[in-house]
Amino acid sequence: MEPVGQDASGGRRTAGGRPGGAVLHQRFRAPVTGLLSLPASRPRSSGRHDAIIIGGGHNGLVAAAYLGRAGLKTLVLESRPMLGGPGATVEFMPGYFSSIANSPGSLEPKIVRDLELEHYGLTFVRPDPTLVQPLAHDRLYVGWRNPARNQAQIEAFAPGEAARYDAFFAYLQKFADRLGISIFEPPPSLHHLVRNLTRLEDQEAFSRIFFGNVRDLMQEFELAQETQALIAPLAVVGGQASPSTPGTPFNLMMRPLSLASLKAGGAQDPRLIPLRGSTGLPVGGLGAIIDALRASVLAHGGAVKTGVGVATIKTRGNASSAS
Numbered sequence: 001m002e003p004v005g006q007d008a009s010g011g012r013r014t015a016g017g018r019p020g021g022a023v024l025h026q027r028f029r030a031p032v033t034g035l036l037s038l039p040a041s042r043p044r045s046s047g048r049h050d051a052i053i054i055g056g057g058h059n060g061l062v063a064a065a066y067l068g069r070a071g072l073k074t075l076v077l078e079s080r081p082m083l084g085g086p087g088a089t090v091e092f093m094p095g096y097f098s099s100i101a102n103s104p105g106s107l108e109p110k111i112v113r114d115l116e117l118e119h120y121g122l123t124f125v126r127p128d129p130t131l132v133q134p135l136a137h138d139r140l141y142v143g144w145r146n147p148a149r150n151q152a153q154i155e156a157f158a159p160g161e162a163a164r165y166d167a168f169f170a171y172l173q174k175f176a177d178r179l180g181i182s183i184f185e186p187p188p189s190l191h192h193l194v195r196n197l198t199r200l201e202d203q204e205a206f207s208r209i210f211f212g213n214v215r216d217l218m219q220e221f222e223l224a225q226e227t228q229a230l231i232a233p234l235a236v237v238g239g240q241a242s243p244s245t246p247g248t249p250f251n252l253m254m255r256p257l258s259l260a261s262l263k264a265g266g267a268q269d270p271r272l273i274p275l276r277g278s279t280g281l282p283v284g285g286l287g288a289i290i291d292a293l294r295a296s297v298l299a300h301g302g303a304v305k306t307g308v309g310v311a312t313i314k315t316r317g318n319a320s321s322a323s
């Protein structure tokens, strides 16, 4: 196969390597495969690729790393000169590097483990406290990893507040458990999503979490203003939303759904750390996650090419080609 663009493993740039929409000179053909229902291991085929991932953001790299481990010959094509999307390290001023995204908050521990990212160079600093949030009247909430220390601070907002805070998150967790789906499987249809919600209380929770807003939900639990100020940012982050925007409670479901999919692996599981506290801070910034993902892909036979934008995908029968 003629090499196209720049191989992120260090290969030379050749024809067609133009970021943002270059047409490949070589057609790639890949059987269309149910990506998440692969057998645990398949003999690696030779020649054409079994799977081509278009886009070398972190999701594309994670997909490629799992496919490689499943024995598929996998290629990642990225239009930009670097991998990682907003997680890529960029030199924004001469000599100054950063990524656009700043938080590894939702990086799944299972993915770190499955793809051996720490083996491939990723290291975390795990600060304690994990966050500090200013509150009115010169007060601070300090997010310690120790749940008891957090409870004491929350209880100081109002008598019984720690119990209400716990009840709020237990409500979300119970709903996630009742859904009976896994974030590690293909996304469910709406029918599949709601099929276990046969009890009235589950249906009400569905309505509140999917169509209600986080302000109303927090008020139903009679949370103190300070507690609401801690929780609301998590429900609106990443969207042009206010706490009154319908659907905002669903943004609090990432951890509950993760825990419903795979139970916690001990008290230090980052998914149990309160609020935004999490996995830890990757040494080298978010780009270090991308570097480790790339190394994991390459170590399992995958290929990664940057500066190669895919303009069209053609399918014929069970085969696809990208160009």
Ligand SMILES: Cc1cc2nc3c(=O)[nH]c(=O)nc-3n(C[C@H](O)[C@H](O)[C@H](O)COP(=O)(O)OP(=O)(O)OC[C@H]3O[C@@H](n4cnc5c(N)ncnc54)[C@H](O)[C@@H]3O)c2cc1C
Binding pocket: 021, 054, 055, 056, 057, 058, 059, 060, 077, 078, 079, 080, 083, 084, 085, 086, 087, 100, 101, 102, 103, 104, 105, 106, 308, 309, 310, 311
């Ligand atoms: C400003 C901002 C800040 C954010 N901060 C955070 C944060 O702090 N923490 C967090 O967890 N999330 C953050 N996010 C969200 C996070 O960046 C996205 O959820 C994540 O990037 C999605 O990853 P992805 O791999 O699906 O897509 P992307 O990261 O968008 O990757 C897609 C890749 O595909 C490439 N591509 C597109 N079309 C083609 C084509 N035709 N051919 C070849 N390549 C193509 C793109 O160049 C890109 O590299 C932030 C998002 C933004 C916009």
